[in-house]
Amino acid sequence: MKVRDLMTKNPISITKEMSIRQATSIMLENNFQSLPVVDDDNKLVGIVTERELFKAIKLNIDSDCQVDEIMRKRVLCVDGDTKTDKIFNMGISRVPIVDKDEKLIGIITVSDMLKAYYKKSSYVTEELEAILKHTHNGILAVNKNGKIISINESALKIINKSESEVLEKKAEDIIHNFELKKVLETGESQLGEKCLINGLNVIVNKTPIIRNNQVVGAIATFQDITELENAIKELSNEKNLTRTLKTILENVYDGIVVVDEEGKIIMMNDSYAEFLNVNVKDVIGKHVTEVIQNTRLHIILETGEAEIGDIQEIGENKIVAMRIPIKENDKVIGAIGKIMFRDIQEVKSLAKKLTVIQNELDYYKDELKRVRQVKYSFENIPDNSYKMKETKKIAKIASKSNSTVLITGESGTGKELFAHSIHNASPRHLGPFIKMNCAAIPYELLESELFGYSEGAFTGAKRGGKIGKFQLAHQGTIFLDEIGDMPLEMQAKILRVLQEKEIEPVGSNTPISVDVRIIAATNRDLETLVNEGKFRKDLYYRLNVIRVDVPSLRERKEDLEELVNVLLKKHSKDLGKYIPGVSKESVDILKRHDWPGNVRELENVLERAINVADCGEVIKPMHLPVYLLKNKTSITSSRFSLKQAIENAEREIIIHCLKHTNGNRVKAAKLLNISRSTLYEKLDKYQIKDV
Template structure:
């Protein structure tokens, strides 16, 4: 008898729990459904039923009640799905599906609509990204121009060539030696400079950048070294602190060093040698402790030869050399870079973008990227803006110059390219010719080129030629 009373008590308790759960779901107006291991509905919230215009759903297969549901798959696979877009009754909702397990066995699954309209989702993500921007803005006001924003982890790419650049950067970060970063425009010179600073013991001190090409040469000296009160007409009456002094204890990035006027080069050399600065108009010197990183896309060796850059300054800067590879020589990295940039830009624009199609990636891989990663960044941003209702970047979202086969196969040798880039262009051309002349036979092509077969494979991979 007592057993029966206990059982009735348990059933009552169980019914109360269900009632309580239903009330919670209904009052919060959540769209929620639960299914058993056969994907039959065991529970559905009032709001969801009203939206679907259904009433008696308990025991029915979920696929008969909810359009495009995947709960029947989730009870089979046991894999949760979060943030997926589902089309129901012409609405695009964002759904979450979670398997329920007991003693390691799947006993059912629950589905919840996270955003009832994808527009709500967009609005929320836009709001978040605006808030993040605001925080960034105030951070910059509090610490203007003195922040290194990127670390080694922000450098995307697993190719051998970028890996070795990252290793040089990590080693450079352990010392105070001057670093010269060279590479074509948009290859990540500034990003590497930030990363070196952030990995160094100076990371909590300022990171100050000055672009030697953007400042008129007559002002560059005062920007770099500052001036004392009343040193020249038009000067601020309180004098000015130069960038070297604001970088004290930290790192200074002399960007576009190739554009530094010849006359200033000797003053910079003195600063590097003596580790002290002299403000304009002053006879006193001040000791400074600044790590110097210089960068340029110009060919400094050529400039030295032509008498446009001081040889002694060149050697003083070129203590650790970081030569960044052009994007066209690390095609293996294009897919991961493109997806990294897609996520980053989509987040900034507050647009939801699921991915990039395989065909679109192929097009990116066969283009020559004269503007390197900056150009890739621009192309991805442009294509995200062209998306309309697509959630995936497709070939037609790219500008037509990317399809132009001539731009991908014939690389022009430009004066501004480094010796290494020029050699690589010739090397790629010779490899392609050797392969064509030997009907694609790699052993014969390697023999003609006078290199080993493994070395040919390595180079073909680097140039994005199918092996």
Template sequence: MLDHRFPYAKEIIETVIENAYIWIVIVDADGKIIYMNENYCRFCEVTKEEVVGKHVTEVIENTRMHIVAKTGDEEIADLQYIRGNYMIANRIPIFADGKIVGAFGTVMFRDTKEWSEMNSHVRHHLSSIQSFIEQQEVTGAKYTLNDIHSNSATMSELKEKVKSIAATDSSVLIRGESGTGKELFAHSIHLLSHRSEGPFVKVNCGAIPEQLLESELFGYEDGAFTGAKKGGKKGKFQQANGGTIFLDEIGDMSLHMQVKLLRVLQEKEVEPIGGNRTIPLDVRVITATNRPLEELMKTNDFRSDLYYRISVIPLFIPPLRDRMADLETLVRYFIKKVSLRTGKRISMIHEDVMETLHQYHWQGNIRELENIIEAAIHLAKTDVITLEAVPEYIKNRPIYHSDMKVNSLKEMLAQAEKNILIRTIQKHAGDKRMAAKELEISKSSMYEKIQKYGLT
């Protein structure tokens, strides 16, 4: 009974229930619908007037509401398949005067994808808690999206994309230049996924000699070859079972190994060297490269069938020069990080230094920036980083310099034009329209030149 002290209580409660994020249904002791909120009716393609008085099984597919109304046993977080979607449903009996008079049902997440995405979102916020950090150390993954310091809209969009894809088991191919932080994104995807408590195993395909890579990835049985470890050895894929394997520098893998890897990915099983049995795998695969795989496919140096297998979800990490809005955020972070490690106090960085950093091309991306900040902190004579402490090679770089590999005036002019475009775009923090305005060229000309020099 509603309290008379609140004259609008009935209207408030009805509004809340009708607009609740969850879907709601109430049945009587016989399983007949007493109430069903508008959102649930809309999903089931019925009206509230139609459903009231009907048995719940006539309206909701695979329902158990009538069973709960009879047994009095509540059912929490039960999967229910309705109209092509799995729902996560709660069913709670209603008692009055010591007997069951009905049941109350809710759907908190409208399908399992929605639940997974919410789970990823929660994990993202939990990543700052110490207990979660300890878990990361056990599984092998240690970086989260919180470790990717940025301020640009591009990176914000990329992080949101990572949160949405983490919930899936699809293969991810991370593209980007060296030093852009591809590995940090691989760690983050794993830790935001339902596999976060499983192992995270990383392999640098370019750092392991080809003759050893097969045994490293797939393992071997006892006596498989001369020098084999007694008892055999588990490969990286087996070690990653139930979790994620991260294959870095996948573009450096030989064609011979590409064939073997493709078979493992297709069959979802691995056969150790020297073995006569296959081992089933449950592994999510994340790969990364800085090499142009499309060009390698044209020259038959990378298999197209493997490419399509590993690039179900492509992620591109932009170079630092294309997201200069992140520069100051990164500089502050690296100053704090290096200062804590070295014990040297730095209170500020001179504006001339920041201007120089904005003008630099950043071939080595984030990794190069961290190295430059570390060097500057060591070389700073006071608690302020000045130009004197900055490495010489990044200061006063000419538009054209003698170490450029060009053979003609045409090439030199093209290189000079490219460098001018890069510096002007950097100056305006990636705003290409402002850069075009400063250079007094049309917007269409700017985009033609950007495409010409591959500056997208």
């Protein structure tokens, strides 16, 4: 270790013009035993130590005198490349470090070095402990009395004991037919002994621990021979595999040739030899350029770069060839040549087939998406408003990640629409999308719905059990709606799924690994629920990795008109009624409303209007619910009561509907969604006669 690795750079120094008093003050403030003295060029010119200060006091030297009068001018110093061992031998607690120009660049102390050595020693100790703990072979150490003082996990596994059962116990009392007495007495190793330990054939090596020529203990290492036998078996399998591969290469249709690092052919299969009309035995050992016309395998040996799909003329044939270098430790030691296609026409034919297959694949992908219940994408979400643009931007970022997503927003804002869209744009889009409303399932059934249950888990359980939502969502996405309404006990189990990536079906003790991305949604304030103890804080933090806040409809009125058109088209189709559009006056009324129920409320209003309106008729104010039309009435008098305002609005709407129906009271009652008797009562109340 070098001094520059441990030194304190740009240390505190003083000049020789500084007073003894100032120097003393600096040393006391910083608890220094010495201070380097430098000139104007930062060159080391001396040093002041406690000894010089004590001497100055003894000689009654004025403390206002300059340091120059008492400093030691012959200074022991070193450069940055000096090894730290030399500092220990110097016997000085603080040593200045200088560069080649004698300029001060640092200070090293014995304390600095001791700390560094301690840190290094601790690191080495930890490394050795880790090696001992995790090494594959069993290791056991005893003291000079034969008592076990250390044992690793592999050894404990072989003897089938716990650490507490064996420590401070004699090894022969723990392991049958095993003893270290002879090694401890003679100090000689015993290697390669075969023992039967706990039903296992084990090779044991016993070695003494010698310190100061005295045996202070012994170490025994254990290796299960079963593993060695398995290795031999695997080696035999490898040989068989090599023979099998050689047989395959000899018999495949594709022509294959292998050359060594000098370009000489070391293997050619019968297919290539037949194509070239040569004998395999005749070409082995020859340079590849002598055998194959227009070959580039010798060039591959020089460049080390693969060439795939290269057209090569051999006689009257234009083949498509592949050439790949064989590398070992980044050095090219040979190359493989392969005939991919014996005629270029084969490539064209294959390209046509691949186009057909790709079209089929695209079709099945679309069908798979449809079957797996993903209905929406980001294109289905209008974003004329700034808030919705920003929300979609965050959601698109979330879709590229595999992290958990928390979607928040008021009821009816379209949180599920965002969940669909995030899944559809994610790498998991070909996987399942499973929805689960946590508030809609009774608590008693929630666990079995989410995690499934095994056969016989409870009375009435289906034979063979049932797969839960998480297993159904494997390699896809699960959407947990209304997560804020989930019971605390179930929250703990969801947290375990997030942390361990595994579930346990009801009635089963066997965990099942699942690869699922969780998207959760809620219209409740989870932070408030956490503070009230109704929602787990740890689960909240695991869910709130990427948060998507969906704005309410009143915050994105710019999107309302496009939403109206989209919903009108959807429900017109569902109801089988052609509605060409919505009148401007109706749109204005819709825009004035605050929409506490958000998009769900808007959808409900439009579906009702479509039902009330005649086929081919645009949506007019009279087709809208009464509570929306009330917002149209303005109060001009400060003495006007709420009751009067409602009654005036009601009277205007009834008159408007009667005019629209040419006085037909039956149709008017239908438009107002009230009974005929109620209409007659209101006509009498508001004294509405002929309209």
